[in-house]
Amino acid sequence: MFDRLDDTLMRYEEMMNQLSEPDVANDPERFKRLMKEQSDLTPIVEAYKEYKQCKQNVEDSLAMLDEESDEEMRELAKEELNESKARIEELEQELKVLLLPKDPNDDKNVIVEIRAGAGGDEAALFAAEIYRMYVHYAESQRWKVETLEMEEIGIGGMKSVNFMITGQGAYSKMKYESGVHRVQRVPETESGGRIHTSTITVAVMPEAEEVDVEIDEKDVRIDVMRASGNGGQCVNTTDSAVRLTHYPTGIVIYSQTEKSQIQNKAKAFALLRAKLYDMECQKAHDAEAEARRSQIGTGDRSEKIRTYNFPQGRVTDHRINLTLYKLDKIMNGDIQEIIDACIAADQAKKLAKMGEE
Known part of the structure; x- marks a missing residue:
């Protein structure tokens, strides 16, 4: 050393x-x-x-x-x-x-994708709450948040939302949020007072520059159309929405958050680049099984990482056996204690692995 x-x-x-x-x-x-x-x-x-x-x-x-x-x-x-x-x-x-090896993506901005999973409307409502939690956390870090793509439901929930967080070291902290988030509570629509369990998935992807991912224009079909959903200020009155279809992977990106077709196209390509770069990172991750085992979950989409239990006011991170009884503060963006604990556990695992070599 x-x-x-x-x-x-x-x-x-x-x-x-x-x-x-x-x-x-x-x-x-x-x-x-x-x-x-x-x-x-x-x-x-x-x-x-x-x-x-x-x-x-x-x-x-x-x-x-x-x-x-x-x-x-x-x-x-x-x-x-x-x-x-x-x-x-x-x-x-x-x-x-x-002196631990540094993740080359740690300094990058991130693109976060939240999708409602099991639980129907309740999962969509929880997805919207987690989105707001991350927006508040980003604001506390003085990071900038920009929505790229959003599919809402009428009662204030979100089937899916993609957004970019721009700021120093965003990926180094946000990467620990990837995985399945589970909520346990009595939905407002439940008349019998029974506790339901719903899930959402969170994917945190490092922003990819053009040098990281080359996209052949022949591999992408670009469709333009009028935006759907809530209108106003020309959003629904011009062909400003953009849909990209990437033939080799089947990835489809839809962007309509801006009034300008050019801006929506730029956002759609940023999201496509991030998804393609993330796929490459996942392949490399999967090839390095030992490296995966020496990390606190920072990539496995199917891993249940956290439970938010509303009746008991607790949040449990299952990867590090951490339980905090301050659910209200956490839902308002106060997640630094969880992230710090994940970083510390990640470092401890890596140091232990180095000691074995």
């Missing part, structure tokens, strides 16, 4: 020298690449420098205890020694986590 840290420190110093060179400032692409690398390496370098300083403090304190006869000075040296040793242990753990 320490050989890697020394190499990282050397690379960081070399990179800082490069950033101060005039020709780098005149090359925007290279400058951007180096700034990104600097951002990635800074936490590791700062932690390693503090680690080395603590090691030095331990040596200095031991030397002082050997040489010093004054009892007050000896007490100060012992205090410094204990503090530095404790911090060294903390930093060793921090550095192990910082």
Whole structure:
């Protein structure tokens, strides 16, 4: 580990020298690449420098205890020694986590797809509530949310909704939301007061750039039509809705949220790229069975990850055996505690796997 840290420190110093060179400032692409690398390496370098300083403090304190006869000075040296040793242990753990292989998609924006599953109208209502939960969470992170595609039902529910979240590290946090979400409650339409169980599926896909996925125009049929559903402001009066059909995969994308056909087409292609990129990621994931087992569920669509029990006011994440009795706050977007727990469990699993190698 320490050989890697020394190499990282050397690379960081070399990179800082490069950033101060005039020709780098005149090359925007290279400058951007180096700034990104600097951002990635800074936490590791700062932690390693503090680690080395603590090691030095331990040596200095031991030397002082050997040489010093004054009892007050000896007490100060012992205090410094204990503090530095404790911090060294903390930093060793921090550095192990910082050196874990990083998911290349972590810095990307995400496209989230929510679909109502078992439970009919109740599932559609819950899908709309989970959508609002993520919108509130995104707002708390100062991320931007943009709806790409939505199929609503008349009572305020959603059969499906696709939306993009744009913001620093969106995928690194949102990826833990992929899977089946289950709700247990008495539906408003239930006269007998019986608790029903309904499900929705959530798919979190990293946004794909054109360089990530090449789409051959011959493989896509583009149809334009008038938007359906709630109208107003020209939405239903012009041929602004766009439907894409991707022949090789059979994926169909429908976009009508914008008044402009050009904007709807751009959104539809963004969603198609994300779905195709996600399919490639899933294939790679499935090929790496061990890697899948060493992660907290971040991709399996069929995995039941969470239950929202309204009568008891609790939310349980089944992957990490975490139960919280603050359902109202969670439904209002306060999901950071769950995400932090998933990240910690994911890191612990990966560290354990590294220890076995």
